[in-house]
Amino acid sequence: MSIKQETGRVTGVNGNLLSVEFDGSVRKNEVGYIRVDDKRLKGEVIRIRGGEINMQIYEMTEGIKVGDVVEFTDELMSVDLGPGHLSQVFDGLQNPLPALAEQCGFYLDRGVYLEAIPDKDWDFTPTVKEGDRVKAGSTIGTVPEGLFTNHIMVPFTLKGDDWRVRAIREPGVCNVHDTVCVIENDKGNIQNLSMVFTQPVKQAVTCYEEKLRPTEPLVTKLRCIDSFLPVAKGGTFCTPGPFGAGKTVLQHMQAKNSDVDVVIVAACGERAGEVVEVLKEFPELTDPRTGRSLMERTIIICNTSSMPVAAREASVYTAVTLAEYYRQMGLDVLLLADSTSRWAQAMREMSGRLEEIPGEEAFPAYLESSIAAFYERAGKVRLSDGSIASITIGGTVSPAGGNFEEPVTQATLKVVGAFHGLSRERSDARKYPSIHPVDSWSKYKGVIDMERVEKARSILIRSIEVGQMMKVVGEEGTSAEDYIIYQKGELLDAVYLQQNSFDPIDQACSPERQNRVFNLLYDAMMRDYDLTDKGEIRSFFNNLRQEFLDWHGTEFETPEFEKQEKVISDLYMAKVTQ
Amino acid sequence: MQKVYTRIESIVGNVVTVRAEGVKNGDLALVGDSYANVIKLDRDLVSLQVFAGAQGVSTTDPVKFLGRPMMVSFSEHLLGRIFDGAGVPRDNGPALTENMIPIGGPSFNPAKRILPTRMIRTGIPMIDVFNTLVESQKLPIFSISGEPYNQLLSRIALQAEVDVIVLGGMGLKYDDYMEFRETLEKGGAMSHTVMFIHTASDPIVECTLVPDLSLAVAERFALDGKRVLVLLTDMTNFADAQKEMAITMERVPSNRGYPGDLYSALAARYEKAVDIEGAGSITILGVTTMPGDDVTHPVPDNTGYITEGQYYLKNGHIEPFGSLSRLKQNVNGKTRNDHRALMDGMIRLYAQYQESLEKRSMGFLMTEWDDKLLKYGELFETKLMDLSVNIPLEQALDLGWEILAECFEPVETGLQSALINERWPDKSALKQ
Known part of the structure; x- marks a missing residue:
């Protein structure tokens, strides 16, 4: 990292906002270090006004005084990209936390920044030869990284398309920082490339041929999502919910079961205990797709609520930049951000210190555009080698008071393709997942024929209406016909939308199985029944529900599974109106 | 110089x-x-x-x-002492100046955290049996003014099986402060207690320092291998003090006048709760009074997003519904084989009791089953829910079975037959 010769001086401190004077040239979002005692604290230039530079500091600012030296780096806030990210745990600035613990012990000392990319040797195989044309994002070689072939690429920030390979390393083991390729452009400029390069986090990587429409469903093995509120590979979704509604649990299930290559979990301003659960649990679990530990496809970016707030703002950008890096290798990446509200609050805190004119609930006026820009970094793309890759972004939102009318939820709803609203009533009633089936929506195509899903949903809506009515007029005042509709909706909710996350079989329901179950359930729901007595109706549906739940406990396509399917169809066919 | x-x-x-x-x-x-x-x-x-x-x-x-x-002295001499929000003694004892430590230190490295696995016994059945407190947990007590939350905290301070108690009082009424002091002295808990007390008449800035002082001291005790319980009352006063200071400093308010960093300010304190591998632990119980009994008020709302569950204190007892200890699953499988099942079963029946109560108040006909439930509910409330009950977990579980046996036939409880055969007090009631 180049440090400019000239340095600036601190002229003011207000919380984690610094004023600095500097005569040389300075860029917005440039990184600088403040020298305090024997430490160097990282910060970022966020405003230049009237010759005065404002920097946000990613650390606690105690002990900084007027006149302290500021070193500018001439680089934007960046992360290092290279092989070795998978299964790691970073803080919001890409500091590896386990390595930090080895050096500093239990607490996060400020001013300690470690190499994000482990200093190790890789088995390099070149994919280009002397004289080949390359540009930003071109693959020059590969190394095996766990489950994948990691592509060693030309830095995404390289400008111009007149670069050629001048020298390339022979196949063999070499260190991550060794020069593996030398490139030269028509003007005779020469660059040495190693396996590691830096990438500014706030700039989207656009080294692809074209962005495609997300059409293929991203299977999460949650029936409620895959069938009714689907997410597409390359799409975006948000999960708002009041506290205790199960946002984090739901995200962990998605991280475990989603049909993608790489999962990046960005714990942004949430409890540290929840990260620990992932850290302890994931290495023990096997990824059903590969048979390897789940941790091998997971990266955790962890900036918990007690860590400095400016770094929290950076953490979601760090996460999405890592996602883009793996996408460039042709992989499908799922980024789960928990929670984007904390990120928005970090922006609010900074905006307040900058004394900007506040918008709604004191959030800055650029809240919406920032949220939109973040979600727009998702997408399905065709890379220059023709392969298709994607980033899917799912963010939880923690609305104040559980009220979805607040600015962050509303700004998010504008830009996402699916809305999974969690409801307090459903979580209180221990209904998992607590996604509200009627209020939520999705613009993507699911694993089941949409027309029939819509029909099933309309019965559910009707059932809820009948349920509301019954609260007023009682069961007695409801007709048998309405009562059957009510029970059908309840059945759909109980045996399809809800899922037992503790049951080893029911917790992950494959798309094939979803189709089988839905077909039978749909058939049962579309039939008319020869039942008039309320008690009889109730016990009929109770039995049906029980048989369905037992069905969920059988292994797919085993004899027991087939047998139970038959039991259910016999059960309801016996009562069907002839 | x-x-x-x-x-x-x-x-x-x-x-x-x-x-x-x-x-x-x-x-x-x-x-x-x-x-x-x-x-x-x-x-x-x-x-x-x-x-x-x-x-x-x-x-x-x-x-x-x-x-x-800002620093605070840390040593064994702290135990039994009472300080104000600036760290100055308020018990006429000598000022402590040795081994000064900074307050509001850095955050714990998440990679060094471990999964909490040990319960803290409090002798209060509504906590031990139904919403077990776990070491390193952070839990608020959501309450409204007038509820006996400070009495509850003193009971916990007296009964909890921990090594050190740090009590942080913010905006306490002077009587409440005296009551804490007397109760702890009489109960003999003062010898392992440190108090940082800001009373309602003290300067507001000191109020905001109380949690930091308390937690800085707690952190050192924990690093020395002590199991520390930090009791904070009342965090709403802390938030209000933050609000007052933010407004006088002309900072842009966000929600109902509270500063935009309320969440971060609360989280920085609550996140100090930790179980340190190879050393002690910090558990935090904080009182959050809800203005107007409104859980969507910014203070309880932000707190709920930070903490690992909550206790609702309503009508003088810990409400079985709504109260939740998110970490109880980590420990209640290892206490006694009937703990989880009995907890679920009793709560289920208590929910039915509430329905019967509603039915009765609307003048519906009471069935035999309703009468059983009503009897059960009453016994449950007097024998288990009352905050003055102080019995160990095992005894509380036995008491649970006795209450069930007094009101129901074994099959009516909805509990597994194997458990019933093992635990039902009156064996003659069981079908052989």
């Missing part, structure tokens, strides 16, 4: 501004004879927040910078 500045430029609220050089952000200073800390630097203008309040501060009062941040 400490330079004394005597020209105060402005005094706004509790903040004074003085022209000085070489001052570090966060440093401690003496304005007149009261402590203050540096909260803002702008060239040679230094803004200081005066702990004792700026009332009566003169523009010619001397300002002396101490060249170090």
Whole structure:
């Protein structure tokens, strides 16, 4: 990292906002270090006004005084990209936390920044030869990284398309920082490339041929999502919910079961205990797709609520930049951000210190555009080698008071393709997942024929209406016909939308199985029944529900599974109106 | 060589501004004879927040910078002592100056955290049986003014099986402070207790320092291998003090006047709860009074997003519904084989009791089953829910079975037959 010769001086401190004077040239979002005692604290230039530079500091600012030296780096806030990210745990600035613990012990000392990319040797195989044309994002070689072939690429920030390979390393083991390729452009400029390069986090990587429409469903093995509120590979979704509604649990299930290559979990301003659960649990679990530990496809970016707030703002950008890096290798990446509200609050805190004119609930006026820009970094793309890759972004939102009318939820709803609203009533009633089936929506195509899903949903809506009515007029005042509709909706909710996350079989329901179950359930729901007595109706549906739940406990396509399917169809066919 | 500045430029609220050089952000200073800390630097203008309040501060009062941040003494001598929000003794004992440690230190490395696995026994059945408190957990007690939350905290302080108790009082009524003190002294818990007390009449700045002082001390005890329980009452006063200071400093308010960093401010404190591998632990129980019994008020709302569950204190007892200890699953499988099943079963029946109550109040006909439930509900409330009950977990579980046996036939409880055969008190009632 180049440090400019000239340095600036601190002229003011207000919380984690610094004023600095500097005569040389300075860029917005440039990184600088403040020298305090024997430490160097990282910060970022966020405003230049009237010759005065404002920097946000990613650390606690105690002990900084007027006149302290500021070193500018001439680089934007960046992360290092290279092989070795998978299964790691970073803080919001890409500091590896386990390595930090080895050096500093239990607490996060400020001013300690470690190499994000482990200093190790890789088995390099070149994919280009002397004289080949390359540009930003071109693959020059590969190394095996766990489950994948990691592509060693030309830095995404390289400008111009007149670069050629001048020298390339022979196949063999070499260190991550060794020069593996030398490139030269028509003007005779020469660059040495190693396996590691830096990438500014706030700039989207656009080294692809074209962005495609997300059409293929991203299977999460949650029936409620895959069938009714689907997410597409390359799409975006948000999960708002009041506290205790199960946002984090739901995200962990998605991280475990989603049909993608790489999962990046960005714990942004949430409890540290929840990260620990992932850290302890994931290495023990096997990824059903590969048979390897789940941790091998997971990266955790962890900036918990007690860590400095400016770094929290950076953490979601760090996460999405890592996602883009793996996408460039042709992989499908799922980024789960928990929670984007904390990120928005970090922006609010900074905006307040900058004394900007506040918008709604004191959030800055650029809240919406920032949220939109973040979600727009998702997408399905065709890379220059023709392969298709994607980033899917799912963010939880923690609305104040559980009220979805607040600015962050509303700004998010504008830009996402699916809305999974969690409801307090459903979580209180221990209904998992607590996604509200009627209020939520999705613009993507699911694993089941949409027309029939819509029909099933309309019965559910009707059932809820009948349920509301019954609260007023009682069961007695409801007709048998309405009562059957009510029970059908309840059945759909109980045996399809809800899922037992503790049951080893029911917790992950494959798309094939979803189709089988839905077909039978749909058939049962579309039939008319020869039942008039309320008690009889109730016990009929109770039995049906029980048989369905037992069905969920059988292994797919085993004899027991087939047998139970038959039991259910016999059960309801016996009562069907002839 | 400490330079004394005597020209105060402005005094706004509790903040004074003085022209000085070489001052570090966060440093401690003496304005007149009261402590203050540096909260803002702008060239040679230094803004200081005066702990004792700026009332009566003169523009010619001397300002002396101490060249170090706010610190608190840490040693075994803290035990049994009571301090105010500036760390000054309020029990007429000597001031402690040895082994000074900074407050509000850095955050715990998440990679070093471990999964909490040990329960804290409190002798209160509504906690031990139904919502077990786990070491390193952070839990608020959501309550409203008038509820006996401070009595509950003193009971927990007396009965909890921990090594050290740190009590942080914020905006306490003087009577409440005296009551805490008397209860703990009488109960013999004072010898392993440290108190940092800010009463309602003390300067507001000191209120915001109480959690940091308490937690800095707790952290050191925990690193020394002690199991520490930190009791904070009342965190709503802490948040209100933050609000008051933010507004006087002309910061843009976000929600109902609270500063935009309320969540971060609360989280920075609650997240100090930790189980340290190879050493002790910090568990935090904080009282959050809900203005107007409104859980969507910014303080309880933000707290709920930070903490690992909550206890609702309503009508003098811990409400079985709504209260939740998110970590109880980590421990209640290992206590006794009937713990989980009995907990679920009893709560299920209690829910049915509430329905029967509703039915009765609407004048519906009571069935035999309803009568059983009503009897059960009453017994449950008097024998288990009452906050004065102090029995170990095992005894509380036995008592649960006795209550069930007094009201129901074994099959009516909905519990597994194997458990019933093992635990039902009156074996003759069981079908052989």
